[in-house]
Amino acid sequence: MGLRGRVSLSVGWVTLFxxxxxxxxxxxxxxFISEAYNVSSAIAGWMVTVFAVTYAIAAPFFGWLSDKxxxxxxxxxxLVLFFISNILTAFAPSFFLLIVSRILSGLSVASITPLIYAIIGDIAPPNRTGTWLSIVVSGHLTALWAGAPFGTLLEHFLGWRSVFVVMAIIxxxxxxxxxxxxxxxxKSDLTRNPIGGSLLRILGSVSVTTFWAISMYALYVYLGASLYSENGFLSTQIGLAITFYGIGAVLGSLISGQLxxxxxxxxxxxxxxxxxxxxFICLGIFFSSGDWIYLFLFLWALVGYAGFTSYQARLAVEYPNERGIVMAWNNTALYIGITIGSMVGGYVITKWGYSYLPYVCSIAAVISFALSTQKVEETKKTALSVDR
Structure with a gap:
């Protein structure tokens, strides 16, 4: 790997982090935000919802535009819009403008995250696409167990607004x-009309990610609550469990690239x-087994995110001339899967309890596998050499 390659991967990693x-x-x-604006936590949660919805809608457009x-x-x-939106988040005089700021933030991230994946796929050497993508994906995953805790630590000393100011400056x-x-x-060579048959193939391909996300997040969203309910874990033990999960996710992404x-x-x-x-079946069997749960959480994240990273690389190879829009649709599929997964998880714990969640996740993973066996027609890996 030359100097330019190391710089590109470093910039991609930090940006996704x-x-x-x-x-x-x-x-x-x-x-802290709900207290500052005198709204309930449920209302404050709309900050997350509007961000996700905006991202899911806008990402395919930016992906298509980047291919052209x-x-x-x-x-x-x-990134310029990211700066503006986070400054507005930090100093929004009303909760309405705070929501507007998160819409702008979702729009900004939609034009960054999938395009970083795509541009790394563009410049990766032949037969190294998986490794290069795994490195930048690990930046995004590292934020799960390092970036977010650092933000909460910053809040403790300087207040929650300082978190968004620091992110805006960076x-x-x-x-x-x-x-x-x-x-x-x-630049990519967009030779096919994405509104026609190509879009149908893309949607079929990214449906794998939707069911993968359902399998991962139907349980993860309620992981803390389920560990408390089924194992009687204290907050420190839940935090340790999340750490095991986060480390497994990063290692899984990195190992996946080599494999x-x-x-x-x-x-x-x-x-x-x-x-x-x-x-997931093992998780269901051993979920209440005490300290063994740490091992299975680590393995869950290790294998799960290895699969996500390898599928990103697969899409980059199978759609060399539509890489931007495919990565964007894949991220949209991810957010749709997260949303559906949280809804499915809520229904399962209401009807049958937390102990059934891993088995439902296992079924979603099987569906994702079945969808992954489909082949993308009219796509040749040799096209990569033309794209590069």
Whole structure:
């Protein structure tokens, strides 16, 4: 890997770490925000909802636009908007403007995250796409167990508004860095109309991610509550469990890149989904087994996020000329799956209790595997050499 490659991966990693922190840090700050604006926690939760909905709607448009006109300008635009939106979040005089700021933030991240994935796929050397994508994906996942806790620590000393000010300043600096870094990246050749048959193929492909997200988040959203209910865990034990999960997610992403480049994107993405379904069954059996749960949470995240990263690499290879829009639709599919997963999880615990959640997640993983066996027609891996 040359100097330019190391710089590109470093910039991509840091940028996605910031995007992940912006996503994950809001939830632990909600009690302080709701108190500041004198609204209930449920109402304050709309900050997360409007962000996710805006992201899911806007990401495919930015992906399509980047395939036609290049990714550099859109990533830079997104980071400038990220700066503006987070400054507005920090100093919004009313809760209405606070919600507007999160809509703008969702719009900004929609023009950054999927395009970083796409641009790394554009510049990765042949047979190294999986490894390169796994590195930048780990930046996003690291925010889960490092970025969000750092934000809560910053809140403790300087207040919740300081968190968004710091993120805004870093976003402004990254706008300059990204504009310089992606100066010599190639443009994609969008040869097919994404409104026609190509879009149907893309939607079929990203449906794998939707069911993967359902399997992962139907349980994860309620993990703390389920550990408290089924194991009697204290807050410190729940925090330790989340740490095991977060470390497993990062390691899974990094290991997946090496395995993907060695054994192929299709093979690793399918094998991990099979193992994921089996791990969920083990989780269901041993969920109340005390300290053993830490091991199974680690394995769950390790295998689950290895599958996500390998499937990202698979999409990058199978759609070389539509990489931007495919990555964007895949991120939209991810958010749709997270939303559906949280709804499914809520229904399951209401009807049958927490102990049934892992088994429902296992079924979703099996469906994701079945969908992953579909083949993308009219796509050749040799097209990568043309794209590069």
């Amino acid at each position: 910031l995007m992940g922190t912006d996503l994950f840090v809001v939830s632990p700050l909600l009690p 006109n290049g990714r550099r300008a859109l990533i830079t635009f997104g 976003g402004a600096m990254l706008a300059i860095v990204n504009f310089s870094t992606w100066k010599y990246t190639p 993907t480049d060695r054994f192929g994107e299709r093979n690793i993405s399918k094998v991990t989904l099979i193992f994921l379904s089996l791990i």
